[in-house]
Amino acid sequence: MNHDPVPLPPDLYGRGRDDRFLRFLDAVTRFYLPIATRKDRYGRRVFPPPPAALDLVVAARATEAEDVVSLRLSAPDGRPLPPWQPGAHLDLVLPSGLRRQYSLCGDPADRRSYRIAVRRLPDGGGGSVEVHDTLLTGTRVAGGGPRNAFPFAADPAVLLIAGGIGITPILAMAREAAGRGLDWRLVHTGRSRASMPFADELTALGGDRVELLPDDEHGTPDGAELLRRAPAGSAVYVCGPAPMLDSVRGAFDACAATALHFERFSAAPIVDGRPFDLRLRSSGRVLPVPADRSALDVLRENDPDTPYSCRQGFCGVCRRRVTSGAVEHRDRKLTDQERAEGQMLVCVSRAPEGECLELDG
Structure with missing residues (x-):
């Protein structure tokens, strides 16, 4: 295949030289295209780093329905917030340290605030109750994102x-x-x-x-x-x-x-699950994982403070390191290198029947 540069078209005004604008455009393209399409040593596309953590404040709060409150979140200094598109969600680090994700339900054109709505679930994982009870107007809260795992394609x-x-x-x-x-x-x-x-x-x-x-x-x-x-x-x-x-x-x-x-907005049903065991390296305790339950479910029974968020294998909050045992990876987050290093998302990934996974920590 010929990789020689394609000659630029002649000057649009008929002068005996390449067109200056196209020569400039060609130079810019040659500089930025390799950066935009570069790959790492594993052959994967290299994407820009995720947005930095957000410092937010509850600017307004309203009751939207029975057991549902909406929060309008802004930057404390009023600066514009990162853009988002319909379907995006916001990561929130609640005052207790719990991490939860909430869909944005405001107007993407409003760069001064984000809006989320949360239903109080007394028997849930504790995040919704904390939002209702502690995130009052004026409360500072850390956030991350926005990220979109449910993009709207604007079909006709x-x-x-x-x-x-x-x-x-x-x-x-x-x-x-x-x-x-x-x-x-x-x-x-x-x-x-x-x-x-x-x-x-x-x-x-x-x-x-x-x-x-x-x-x-x-x-x-x-x-x-x-x-x-x-x-x-x-x-x-x-x-x-x-x-x-x-x-x-x-x-x-x-x-x-x-x-x-x-x-x-709840964990997906487990398909083709098989029973296996978890061994906690720090204590030596062995926790059986039934075929119809996730490793995260079992870990949270042992330690309710076990971190998690999406329960669908894409946020990475529940990441744990496996020191021995074979993992059946079912996530959409970890790279091949991270999996080779022993990392696992316990919300969705499992082990073959009868296998024992030893978890660090």
Whole structure:
């Protein structure tokens, strides 16, 4: 293959030399293209480092529904915050040290603040209760991101489906769809109208494009019923509890839509799990991990302060080092080098049946 430089076209004004602008553009491209596409010694693309940690303050707080509060977070000095796109989430380090992720539900055009909404779950992992009880107006909190594992592609025709607090990323997508003039519609389900946040905001945004389906008025819809609203050739975006996601996924092949995007806010069900053991190197204690539970679940029973966040294998908060044993990696975060070094994300990764993984620490 010939790798010689391609001659630049002649000057646009007919002079006997290369065009100056294209010569300048060629020089810039030759300088920056290798930087933008460079790879490390393992052949992986090298991407810019993640954004620095954020120092945030709770600028405003509001009750949006039963057991749901929204927080508006700003930089203490008022400086613009990093940009984000619909579907993105924010990492928060709560005063106790717990790390949690919350979808951004504000306006991406507003660079002065982020908005999140959190439902209080008394029997959850403790993060939502802490947000409700301690993050009052004026409270400082550390953050990271934003990051996006649920990007909105702005398809020409879109059906947005949200269950309960799953409306948070979907609301930002609806705002984007309306701003772009897309053919969009939104269905929001919940236990009751009183439990469904942002109902008035949604109705004001989309009018009859928005449909609210409280369970106590309409019953609990299944996936096929929800997907009947999808235009032919459309893309479906859904966020909500696991039963809703499973029902939508099961009915998707029979609907008129052609693409399905989803995000769950609880751990994904374990598929093809096998029982194995964990040995804690510091104490020598052996913890059995059943086929239907994750290593994280078992570790948290032993130590409730075990760090975690996404429970889906992409944030890296639950990373542990394995000093012996074979790991079945099921995450979307660790590199080949990190896996070779013995790192493991205990929220999703496992071991072969009967294997014992020894964890450092």
